[in-house]
Amino acid sequence: MDIVVNLLSISFYEGLAYGLVALGVYISFRVLSFPDLSVDGSFPLGGAVAAILIINGVNPWLATLVALLAGCLAGLGTGLLNTKLRINALLSGILMMVALYSINLLIMGRANIPLLRQITVFEEVSNLFGTGSGVILSIVFMVVLTAIILAVFNWFLRTEIGLVLRATGENEQMVRGLGGNTDMATMMGISLSNGMVALSGALIAQNQGFADVGMGIGMIVMGLASVIIGEGLFRPKGVTAVLLAVFGGAFVYRLFIGIALRLGLPPTNLKLITALLVIVSLSVPFFRKKLRGEWIPPAVRM
């Protein structure tokens, strides 16, 4: 039974930690309908900022907060490229992602910053409770943090600004027609999204013991896969359910990867498994409609 418990607990921790990436991707892709690829850059940005501050003696909580804000700033950059310079959304994200690679190297001054012998937020928490570090502690910490973040988003998305944000993703023309500022909503949404992604990067760097400039590779795929799995599996209705489903999707995604590792599948096949998992989740509505004989809409490009 040990193996199953280990697998579940590790996946649960990872689901929460990477769930923040999924939350970020959900805000940009789903709420705003903005395909933001800067995520692959803002994730290591969070790790880089937190790491450089921590090794320079800054309190890890403060360092993590600054990392979150740095992510917001990066997202703001993407938003500005799109709304002010009228650059295509996809391209804005790609440009920011490419720029962030150099910016992350500049911030860190090297490619990899070790945090093995530094005081991180996880150590602070374990000192606070006088327990050793371990997966359980990481889980408790992440559960509390995730609960706070979910509560904030649950409230925020129902406020007037939150409604403008959601409406912008649904029908930008209508929001403009009603006098809403869609540019502002886009920039705010992308900022929040990248802030969450950077927060995840900062926490994961501290938990795994290093920040590396290459740690963002594939984040966007993982985030998207988590969102799609969460939606496909849990079919959430309403804001709260959707937010929970996003984290649930991240958990199932990490669980599948963990099981694939366990089964001793050739590691080279893992990316293929990820792709298949997303394809299966995405094709569920198609087959459902086919089964019921309903009308199937034509393929869309964006």
Place this chain on the structure above:
Amino acid sequence: MSYRKLSIMLITISLLALLVLPLTTGCGGGGVRTIGISQIVTHPALDATREGIIQGLADKGYVDGENIEINYQNSEGDMALVASIAQQFVADKVAVIISIATPNSQAAISAAMGTDIPVVFTAVTDPVGSEMVTSWESHPNENVTGVSDMIVVSDDVDLITAIVPGITKLGTLYNAGESNSVFLVDELHKACDALGIQVVEKTVSTSADVLSASQSLVGQVDAIWIGTDNTVVTALEALIGVCEDNDIPLFPADEDSIIRGGIAAYSFDYYDIGYQTGEMVAKILDGTSAADIPVEKGKVISLSVNTVAAARMGITIPQSIIDQAATVYTD
């Protein structure tokens, strides 16, 4: 039955099946100790390291599938997996974790901290700078040791000055995103400063940049040296082409690159690095604490030269150097 119920049932069944399967395969028998090997990516040098580890262990009496069980995991460059693999090894309470390359080693050490699982790193260039151990020799409180693949850059620079006399400007290409390469280029600066040679460095971020970065060095340098940079070595042929067209002698730092068309290098065989690591792990399995084993550098270093490559780049290698070489390539 509605479609939704059906899909939920299918997913639940497949999840359960996947959860139960590892139970039947994952449990080792009594007395057989498990060794976790975590490798960062499939790469000829790292694969050779892993083969060396397994042979080194076998020659010391620890044979995979007989008295030990090797659990090999490869993260294929996915940093999210690096930490997952390390945590799984710790959760499984493996006897030793062997980590091939820097990020996996950091993740393994981080995950094993506070447990009694020793970590043996290998193919890591700068274990002290990356905080894996506090010192090469004595690290009493750290259940960590390993083998470094640090190359002695000053030996390479001496070799270059012997083959290209009167050199004043030495070019280099590297990916600033690879911490090992940044370390080696720092070493290059130190070695060249001592001899009054100016270093001209160009950075690349993907292997697609290698060609244009190589061309930007034309006319600026008397020779080019590259370290064990994964990005540049991947696109080595682009660099070799530019060097041959412009008569710039090229000195890589690994033997495989000499075979591909570089001039000369002092290098290790990564198989030997792995073999040395395997012997070290055997010592730990015999009962020595990792904390008591000093970090080692690669023991077997050999000079290899490629005389035809030198001719293509417009120089001749002095006979005295060819005589010292362990391997001379002539095609």
